[in-house]
Amino acid sequence: MNNKYALVLVNIKGLGVKTFSYIIPDEIKDIIKIGQAVLVPFGRQGLINAFVVGFSNYLPEEIKAKKINKIIDETQLFTLDYLKLTEWVANYYMTDLVTVLNMVIPLKLLEHNSKSEEYIEFITDNNATKRQLIILNQLKEKGKTKLITFEKEVKTTRSTIKKLIENGCIKLTTDEIYRNPLQIFEQKVEPLFELSGEQKEVYEKISKKINSDNKFPILLHGVTASGKTEVYFKLIKDTLDKGKNILFLAPEIALASQLTKRLTKKFGINDVAIWHSSISEGERYDVWQKLNKNEIKILAGARSAVFAPLQNIGLIIIDEEHESAYKQNNPAPRYDTRVIAQKLAEFHNAPLLLGSATPDIVSYYKAKNSGTLFELKHRFNNVPLAKTSVINMQEHKRAAYKGTISKILETEIRETLEKDQQVIILVNRRGYSTFTQCQSCGTVLECKNCAIPIVWHSDEQVFKCHYCGSTQSFPDECPECGSNALHNTGLGIQKVELLIKEMFPDAKIERLDSDSLSRKNEHIKLLDRFQNKEIDILIGTQMVAKGLDNPNVTLVGVISADASFNLPDFRAPERGFQLLTQVAGRVGRGEFKGKVLFQTYNPDFYALESAKEQNYEDFYTTEIKAREDFDYPPFSKIIRLILSSENQFRTEKSSMEIAMRLRIMVDKFGIKEKLEVLGPTECVIGRLQNKYRYQILIKNKIEEKGHNFISKFLSQMIMPKDIKLAIDVDPLDIL
Ligand SMILES: [Zn+2]
Numbered sequence: 150m151n152n153k154y155a156l157v158l159v160n161i162k163g164l165g166v167k168t169f170s171y172i173i174p175d176e177i178k179d180i181i182k183i184g185q186a187v188l189v190p191f192g193r194q195g196l197i198n199a200f201v202v203g204f205s206n207y208l209p210e211e212i213k214a215k216k217i218n219k220i221i222d223e224t225q226l227f228t229l230d231y232l233k234l235t236e237w238v239a240n241y242y243m244t245d246l247v248t249v250l251n252m253v254i255p256l257k258l259l260e261h262n263s264k265s266e267e268y269i270e271f272i273t274d275n276n277a278t279k280r281q282l283i284i285l286n287q288l289k290e291k292g293k294t295k296l297i298t299f300e301k302e303v304k305t306t307r308s309t310i311k312k313l314i315e316n317g318c319i320k321l322t323t324d325e326i327y328r329n330p331l332q333i334f335e336q337k338v339e340p341l342f343e344l345s346g347e348q349k350e351v352y353e354k355i356s357k358k359i360n361s362d363n364k365f366p367i368l369l370h371g372v373t374a375s376g377k378t379e380v381y382f383k384l385i386k387d388t389l390d391k392g393k394n395i396l397f398l399a400p401e402i403a404l405a406s407q408l409t410k411r412l413t414k415k416f417g418i419n420d421v422a423i424w425h426s427s428i429s430e431g432e433r434y435d436v437w438q439k440l441n442k443n444e445i446k447i448l449a450g451a452r453s454a455v456f457a458p459l460q461n462i463g464l465i466i467i468d469e470e471h472e473s474a475y476k477q478n479n480p481a482p483r484y485d486t487r488v489i490a491q492k493l494a495e496f497h498n499a500p501l502l503l504g505s506a507t508p509d510i511v512s513y514y515k516a517k518n519s520g521t522l523f524e525l526k527h528r529f530n531n532v533p534l535a536k537t538s539v540i541n542m543q544e545h546k547r548a549a550y551k552g553t554i555s556k557i558l559e560t561e562i563r564e565t566l567e568k569d570q571q572v573i574i575l576v577n578r579r580g581y582s583t584f585t586q587c588q589s590c591g592t593v594l595e596c597k598n599c600a601i602p603i604v605w606h607s608d609e610q611v612f613k614c615h616y617c618g619s620t621q622s623f624p625d626e627c628p629e630c631g632s633n634a635l636h637n638t639g640l641g642i643q644k645v646e647l648l649i650k651e652m653f654p655d656a657k658i659e660r661l662d663s664d665s666l667s668r669k670n671e672h673i674k675l676l677d678r679f680q681n682k683e684i685d686i687l688i689g690t691q692m693v694a695k696g697l698d699n700p701n702v703t704l705v706g707v708i709s710a711d712a713s714f715n716l717p718d719f720r721a722p723e724r725g726f727q728l729l730t731q732v733a734g735r736v737g738r739g740e741f742k743g744k745v746l747f748q749t750y751n752p753d754f755y756a757l758e759s760a761k762e763q764n765y766e767d768f769y770t771t772e773i774k775a776r777e778d779f780d781y782p783p784f785s786k787i788i789r790l791i792l793s794s795e796n797q798f799r800t801e802k803s804s805m806e807i808a809m810r811l812r813i814m815v816d817k818f819g820i821k822e823k824l825e826v827l828g829p830t831e832c833v834i835g836r837l838q839n840k841y842r843y844q845i846l847i848k849n850k851i852e853e854k855g856h857n858f859i860s861k862f863l864s865q866m867i868m869p870k871d872i873k874l875a876i877d878v879d880p881l882d883i884l
């Protein structure tokens with residue numbers, strides 16, 4: 150090592166994760182490496198832990214560097230390649246390395262060996278369980294915590310316990326069994342399923358593709374219940390046989406947990422680990438260490454797992470690749486797991502396999518045009534797709550129960566229940582109504598912080614803002630005209646739940662949406678109960694469209710099938726099509742035939758018609774044409790700049806200035822056609838949490854060159870302090 154200085158990463162209270170330069174003393178010059186833990190002097194805090202992330206020979210003159218005290222641990226906690234990946238992420242998403250590292254590296258790594266004996270103060274309440282109190286008391290006796298008992302809401306207790314878990318003070322709770330299903334499984338490995346004719350054919354083709362060239366990603370488009378998982382498992386087996394490791398991603402924690410259970414059954418408990426945002430800091434730390442020592446062969450997880458330091462990767466699988474949960478919206482970096490997985494695959498020279506019944510239009514377009522598209526066109530065992538009918542509510546509203554549940558749907562529900570089979574009802578609107586309006590003056594009640602109608606929740610008897618989460622009670626009178634003619638309008642899931650309970654008083658009916666889930670893991674438990682036939686009718690938002698594989702479900706009803714198509718976003722038809730096709734796929738997965746009913750006021754809409762036929766190809770053909778006509782992805786990539794502040798005028802002015810200067814720049818460099826600047830416009834959600842919002846959209850046709858150009862441009866802009874700029878690369882919505 151000839152470098153004089155090491156750049157190290159530290160986590161400082163109040164400042165967060167930062168990098169600083171230190172002098173490398175002669176005695177460690179030959180052994181210091183990227184990713185090692187070192188001890189460095191840091192102001193009044195004395196010696197603190199740090200991680201080596203880079204080297205240099207020069208420092209700006211004004212900086213007086215101190216010496217590294219010593220290397221704590223010679224093992225590298227991350228590699229140079231890992232750092233390169235994070236640097237690439239920072240560039241692509243136009244943020245800085247520290248922001249990325251802050252997100253990906255477990256904080257406990259940075260605290261390693263140092264402050265575990267810290268004195269922690271806890272507040273709890275009278276609702277704490279006996280077990281929790283015992284643990285808290287034990288800690289108190291050990292002098293690690295001070296226990297004060299207050300009468301407060303339960304929330305305090307949970308967060309307290311969470312803190313304890315994160316600090317490694319508590320080892321196992323019942324919750325943890327759900328978060329880490331590995332712990333409840335014995336080591337008993339089952340054989341893999343035999344592949345069916347079509348599965349085998351597709352598996353062999355993919356396998357050949359993997360071994361022949363590196364044109365990735367590969368897309369496996371299989372209709373719902375076609376058995377994609379069996380194909381994945383066979384490919385996993387092959388990868389293991391080659392002595393390589395597998396990263397397997399699912400869009401949500403609940404699905405990742407289900408997946409982990411299946412993986413451990415097939416491949417044994419020792420080789421499999423799980424990674425997602427809800428695992429504790431302690432677990433994250435343990436898994437990180439194991440990954441580093443190459444002790445884990447299959448890592449399953451939700452989107453953050455793409456940053457886990459899995460070694461020797463031979464295959465990356467992203468299941469349900471169309472799901473928007475793969476994109477992080479906030480905070481920065483606003484990354485798309487699929488983009489990073491592709492980079493990771495390049496680093497490891499490994500294939501990336503995407504799978505879905507309703508692929509992202511962009512993924513499908515790319516795969517189709519690069520010979521990496523593989524399709525499973527039939528359901529496993531040739532079970533037929535469910536018969537889907539569209540009910541035109543313009544004709545059926547009058548006879549419908551309270552204008553909402555059509556006679557046809559009512560009859561079908563009744564017949565299904567009589568056969569002792571189960572029903573799923575999809576209502577993709579939270580709350581009781583969709584908005585509340587004064588019938589005297591027309592005022593629509595809006596959130597005080599956001600320019601968005603608030604939604605009445607009959608369960609909790611409050612209005613909720615679905616954007617900032619704030620709540621308020623029902624006003625005595627209209628805030629504008631003072632009359633008491635406020636009326637809940639539109640159809641929300643809670644209203645549908647009440648109606649269906651009125652119609653079928655003897656049925657066991659449950660609701661699944663984010664409001665009904667007050668506790669962690671309730672989602673998984675509810676789905677388990679549905680699976681065990683303890684629920685007859687499950688009414689849910691888009692949450693019911695995912696991952697349910699219950700052969701006893703023979704009817705799916707969608708109350709307002711057009712609701713998802715009406716958002717002012719170019720992806721709305723795609724999202725609507727995906728949702729309807731996915732929910733229709735939940736039905737008739739076993740020996741019984743299934744039926745699907747879409748209630749709608751707009752029966753001729755192309756995306757609805759394609760969803761009715763479950764014909765992806767049809768939808769794709771229409772949709773890709775529209776994308777091409779308007780230069781939307783895949784024909785461009787979008788970079789979205791969102792400016793926000795409490796002052797509307799200043800926000801608009803800054804937005805106009807940025808857009809104007811950017812236009813001048815792209816003009817000057819002759820790339821006007823390749824970096825098209827649109828706007829500024831007020832965002833569809835013009836005010837959010839008391840901040841006015843304006844956006845500039847850039848249609849980029851020169852890939853990462855465009856990112857570099859915009860980054861450089863923005864770094865030269867001096868922004869007013871009160872105006873916040875958020876950069877969203879490849880945004881999934883433009884509201
Ligand atoms: Zn009024």
Ligand SMILES: [Zn+2]
Pocket residue numbers: 596597598599601614615616617618619838
């Ligand atoms: Zn709000």
